[in-house]
Amino acid sequence: xxxxxxxDGVDVLYAVHCDPSIDVGTVGLKVGPITAASDSVHVSxxxxxxxxxxxxxxxxxxxxxxxxxxxxxxxxxxxxDPRAGAALVWGAVRAGQAANVIPTSGECWGTLRMLDSETWxxxxxxxxxxxxxxxxxxxxxxxxxxxxxxxxxxxxxxAVAALEMGARTVMSDDAVLPTQQSxxxxxxxxxxxxxxxxxxxxxxxxxxxxTYELHQGDLIVEEEATIYAAKLLAATVLATSARD
Numbered sequence: 001x002x003x004x005x006x007x008d009g010v011d012v013l014y015a016v017h018c019d020p021s022i023d024v025g026t027v028g029l030k031v032g033p034i035t036a037a038s039d040s041v042h043v044s045x046x047x048x049x050x051x052x053x054x055x056x057x058x059x060x061x062x063x064x065x066x067x068x069x070x071x072x073x074x075x076x077x078x079x080x081d082p083r084a085g086a087a088l089v090w091g092a093v094r095a096g097q098a099a100n101v102i103p104t105s106g107e108c109w110g111t112l113r114m115l116d117s118e119t120w121x122x123x124x125x126x127x128x129x130x131x132x133x134x135x136x137x138x139x140x141x142x143x144x145x146x147x148x149x150x151x152x153x154x155x156x157x158x159a160v161a162a163l164e165m166g167a168r169t170v171m172s173d174d175a176v177l178p179t180q181q182s183x184x185x186x187x188x189x190x191x192x193x194x195x196x197x198x199x200x201x202x203x204x205x206x207x208x209x210x211t212y213e214l215h216q217g218d219l220i221v222e223e224e225a226t227i228y229a230a231k232l233l234a235a236t237v238l239a240t241s242a243r244d
Contacts, residue, residue, distance in 0.1 A: 001191075002190065002191070002194065007191060007194050007195055010195050011195065012156075012159055012162075012195060012196050012197050012240060013159075013188070013191055013192065013195055013196075013197030013198075014159065014162070014163060014197055014198060014199075014200075014233055014236050014237070015188050015197070015198075015199040015200070016199065016200050016201075016202040016229045016232065016233065017186060017199055017200075017201055017202065018201075018202055018204045018214065018221060018225070019179075019201035019202060019203055019204060020204050020205050020211060020212040020213065020214060020219060020220075020221065021205065021211050022177060022201065022203035022204075022205060023203045023205050023206070023207045024203050024204055024205060024206065024207065024222040024224050024225045024228065025171055025172070025175060025203060025207075025224075025228060026171070026174075026175050026176070026177050026203040027163070027167050027171070027175060027176060027177065027200040027201060027202055027203060027232065028177045028178070028179030028200065028201030028203075029155075029160050029163055029164055029167075029176055029177070029178070029179060029198075029200055029201075030155060030160070030178065030179045030180070030181065031155055031156075031157045031160050032154060032155060032181075033115065033117075033152040033153065033154050033155070033181050034152075034153050034154075034155050034179065034181055034182070034198075034199060034201075035152050035153040035181065035182055035183075035184050035185060035186045035189065035199075036085065036113045036114055036115050036152050036181065036182065036183040036184065036185060037113065037114050037115075037116075037117055037120040037149070037150065037151050037152055037185065037189075038111055038112070038113045038149045038150050038183075038184070038185025039111065039112040039113075039120075039123075039124075039146060039147060039148050039149045040109070040110075040111060040112075040145075040146070040147040040149060041088065041109070041110050041111065041112050041127060041144070041145070041146050041147075042107065042108075042109050042144070042145040042146075042147075043065075043068055043072075043107060043108050043109075043131055043142060043143070043144050043145075044105070044106075044107040044142070044143045044144075044145075045061050045064055045065055045068070045095075045105065045106050045107065045135065045140045045141065045142055045143075046061070046104060046105045046140065046141045046143075047059035047060075047061040047064070047104060047105075047138070047139060047140035047141065048104065048139075049061065049101065049102045049103050049104035050101075050102050051100065051101065051102070052099070052100045052101065052102055053100070055102065058102045059138055059139045059140045060102055060138060061095065061102060061103055061104065061105065061106050061138075061140050062095050062096055062102060062103060062106060063138065064134075064135045064138040064140045065093070065095050065106040065107075065108060067134050067135065067138075068108060068131060068134055068135060068142075069090050069093065069108055071134045072088060072127070072130050072131055072134055073087075073088040073089070075130045075133075075134070076088055076123075076126070076127065076130060079126060079130070080114075080119060080123070080126075081116075081119065083115075083116065084114045084115060084116040084119035084120075085113075085114050085115030085116065085183065086112065086113070086114040086115075086119065086123070087112070087113050087114070087183055088110060088111075088112045088113075088127075089110050089111060089113075090108050090109065090110035091109060091110055091111065092108065092109045092110075093106075093107075093108045093109075094106060094107055094108070095107070111149075111185075112127065112146070113183040113184075113185065114183075115152065115181055115183070117151050117152055117154075120148075120151065124146045124148065127144060127146055128144045128146070131144050132144075149185055149187075150185045150186060150187045150189045150190060151189040151190065151193060152181070152189050153186050153188050153189040153192060153199050154189070154192055155192075155197075155198035155199060156192070156196035156197060156198055158196070158243075159196055159197050159198035159240075160198045162198075162236050162239045162240045162243065163198055163200050163232070163236050164176050165235075165236070165239040166232050166233070166234075166235035166236030166237075166238075166239050167200070167232055167235075167236075169235045169239070170228070170231040170232055170234075170235045171228065171231075171232070179201050184214075186199065200232065202225055202228065202229050202232075203225065203228075204221040204222055204225045205222065206220075206222050
């Protein structure tokens with residue numbers, strides 16, 4: 001979108017993102033980073049397979065993959081400043097099809113997230129270094145595909161003030177809640193490297209109801225939140241125009 005000029009002539013951006021941890025009719029606001037940088041990490045291992053009764057004649061790829069899963073995040077936490085808030089978490093693992101066969105290939109996919117954008121810019125080569133060091137004792141070959149995803153959404157102070165004014169206008173004086181920076185990723189972060197703006201966390205939970213988790217099959221969103229979102233964005237634009 002940026003490459004084809006979608007931001008040409010844009011002065012400020014406003015966005016909302018569903019937050020099932022706060023009630024419908026409220027919004028969470030924060031000046032500065034409100035999300036994290038988020039990357040995709042894919043590690044593929046290949047090696048000499050064989051029978052599980054003779055692991056010494058193989059390169060025991062499954063064992064090496066297990067070390068990648070456990071050791072790479074641990075080493076990374078000791079190589080990066082803890083204030084960067086880095087978290088490498090695996091979401092999918094695949095290796096082998098039979099209990100008595102050591103496979104010749106295996107892979108894992110995960111996400112690398114961090115709060116600090118400066119550290120984010122330099123972490124890719126470090127992950128490759130750590131993976132190769134972890135698997136070296138087992139003789140397997142490692143291929144690492146690190147795709148830099150999105151930078152943190154960095155909320156502009158004036159844009160947050162406009163969202164707050166809009167929320168108090170169409171919701172209530174008690175509608176605005178403080179919120180914390182999360183490790184979630186959001187591609188709005190790329191837009192905000194070009195123009196100022198802010199993202200609000202839109203409450204979608206039924207008051208007094210169950211707190212659901214995003215990206216889960218049982219998520220329930222109060223549909224009234226859609227109306228609040230439209231009113232909030234419209235009121236925020238009017239507030240910005242009045243200020244200008």
